Amino acid sequence: MYNKFNKLTLAAAVSAAVFASQAHAGGYQINEQSVSGQGYSHAGRSSNVHDATIVYGNPAGMSFLDRAQITVGGTYLHVNTDVNNATSGRSLETPTGSLPLGSVTGTNEGDMVPGTLVPFAFYAQPVNEQLAFGFGVYAPFGSKTEYEGGFEGRNQGDYTEVKVMTAQPTVSYRFNEQWGVGAGITYNRVDGELRRQVPVAVGQAANGAPIITEVDSRVKGDDDAWGYNLGVIYQPVPETTFGLTYRSKVDFNLDGNFSASSPVLDQLGIGTVTDTAALDLTTPETVNFSVTQQMSDNLKLMFGASWSRWSRFDQILVTGTEREEITNEQQNYSNAWAFATGGEYQLTPELALRAGLALDFTPTQDATRSVRIPSDDRRIFSLGAGWSPTPDLTLDFAYSYLTERSTQVDQTKTDSFTVAGQQTPPITSTYSAGYKNEAHGFGAQLTYRF
Numbered sequence: 001m002y003n004k005f006n007k008l009t010l011a012a013a014v015s016a017a018v019f020a021s022q023a024h025a026g027g028y029q030i031n032e033q034s035v036s037g038q039g040y041s042h043a044g045r046s047s048n049v050h051d052a053t054i055v056y057g058n059p060a061g062m063s064f065l066d067r068a069q070i071t072v073g074g075t076y077l078h079v080n081t082d083v084n085n086a087t088s089g090r091s092l093e094t095p096t097g098s099l100p101l102g103s104v105t106g107t108n109e110g111d112m113v114p115g116t117l118v119p120f121a122f123y124a125q126p127v128n129e130q131l132a133f134g135f136g137v138y139a140p141f142g143s144k145t146e147y148e149g150g151f152e153g154r155n156q157g158d159y160t161e162v163k164v165m166t167a168q169p170t171v172s173y174r175f176n177e178q179w180g181v182g183a184g185i186t187y188n189r190v191d192g193e194l195r196r197q198v199p200v201a202v203g204q205a206a207n208g209a210p211i212i213t214e215v216d217s218r219v220k221g222d223d224d225a226w227g228y229n230l231g232v233i234y235q236p237v238p239e240t241t242f243g244l245t246y247r248s249k250v251d252f253n254l255d256g257n258f259s260a261s262s263p264v265l266d267q268l269g270i271g272t273v274t275d276t277a278a279l280d281l282t283t284p285e286t287v288n289f290s291v292t293q294q295m296s297d298n299l300k301l302m303f304g305a306s307w308s309r310w311s312r313f314d315q316i317l318v319t320g321t322e323r324e325e326i327t328n329e330q331q332n333y334s335n336a337w338a339f340a341t342g343g344e345y346q347l348t349p350e351l352a353l354r355a356g357l358a359l360d361f362t363p364t365q366d367a368t369r370s371v372r373i374p375s376d377d378r379r380i381f382s383l384g385a386g387w388s389p390t391p392d393l394t395l396d397f398a399y400s401y402l403t404e405r406s407t408q409v410d411q412t413k414t415d416s417f418t419v420a421g422q423q424t425p426p427i428t429s430t431y432s433a434g435y436k437n438e439a440h441g442f443g444a445q446l447t448y449r450f
Contacts, residue, residue: 036354042342046290068125090103112146152433200264252282253278275320279319313363336363
């Protein structure tokens with residue numbers, strides 16, 4: 001092995017490069033595709049060939065595995081949110097100006113993200129010393145916010161869910177002791193649902209004041225689409241591994257339905273209003289680079305950087321057959337970076353201990369941050385362990401604590417609803433609040449080698 005001074009110099013140089021940059025990342029991307037990697041904050045995602053989760057981390061890494069193996073597991077996410085200093089208001093837009101209608105009555109309980117289990121499963125099969133095949137099922141993107149029924153910001157949004165599930169057949173080829181490449185085709189399935197309470201003026205009281213009701217607006221849709229992953233691994237010496245992975249964008253064209261219901265609409269004899277719904281959604285392409293450095297027989301360090309082209313997510317525009325525009329919510333995300341560093345220490349032949357730190361910068365913008373994804377810059381601290389009671393079996397466990405910078409949501413919407421072919425007077429609703437998010441992730445994983 002090279003001397004320890006050279007290895008320490010390399011580690012320090014890479015660490016300085018990783019944390020010298022100032023950029024942005026985050027969004028609705030999911031990192032939970034490996035519990036062994038979670039223990040060191042996924043710092044070596046593209047370079048640390050540890051188990052079958054490398055099918056996702058870097059398809060080139062499969063050809064560096066010495067035998068067939070299957071890895072299954074999942075991470076349970078528990079999110080806490082504090083909503084504070086909330087204010088709201090409504091106004092009726094008239095030809096002579098805005099008529100204030102007062103604030104929106106409601107609560108701001110927070111904790112709107114339900115506990116969620118993110119599962120995954122991977123299989124890798126070396127064919128010979130050069131060729132390997134693999135397959136994976138995992139969730140690369142997803143988000144869910146479900147506010148309480150009387151949420152004060154419900155006119156902006158009270159329920160959001162996006163789920164993307166991916167199946168990935170993969171092949172990799174190792175040219176020699178130093179170089180390997182890999183590629184995977186991804187089949188992706190997305191399901192989405194958006195809800196909010198739309199304020200509608202349905203008449204006037206005896207004193208001339210407008211009568212305001214809320215219509216429960218819901219949009220559901222789904223689609224499937226194809227993408228691909230590419231990866232390369234370079235190992236100049238046995239102690240140093242560099243990895244680079246590219247994941248393509250995926251273009252979805254969600255088709256579904258729109259419905260709007262209210263007791264007032266029922267009383268007017270209108271009933272539930274329905275329409276088709278269409279939404280174009282493009283998940284961003286990502287690039288991940290990482291390096292794994294074996295410092296000694298027992299210690300290795302890892303560093304990584306990821307870039308996501310979040311600028312593709314500029315708006316949530318839902319259109320219908322009868323309605324040219326059902327929902328138009330500007331997002332204006334910016335391209336984003338995330339950085340991680342971590343390490344693993346082989347305490348005994350059976351037990352490995354891990355730790356890591358990640359900085360995940362938000363793509364959201366202050367002017368367009370919404371109640372649907374009210375996130376900001378993140379710091380993630382992780383601990384993990386791997387226990388191998390036999391050479392064929394490894395059990396991995398990890399815990400992560402995520403804390404976000406306090407952020408602010410300031411939203412304004414103007415709505416005019418079509419009732420019985422007539423447009424209701426426009427109503428402008430506003431909502432402003434501070435958000436503070438934190439999350440706990442508990443992961444468990446089993447790897448069996450054949």
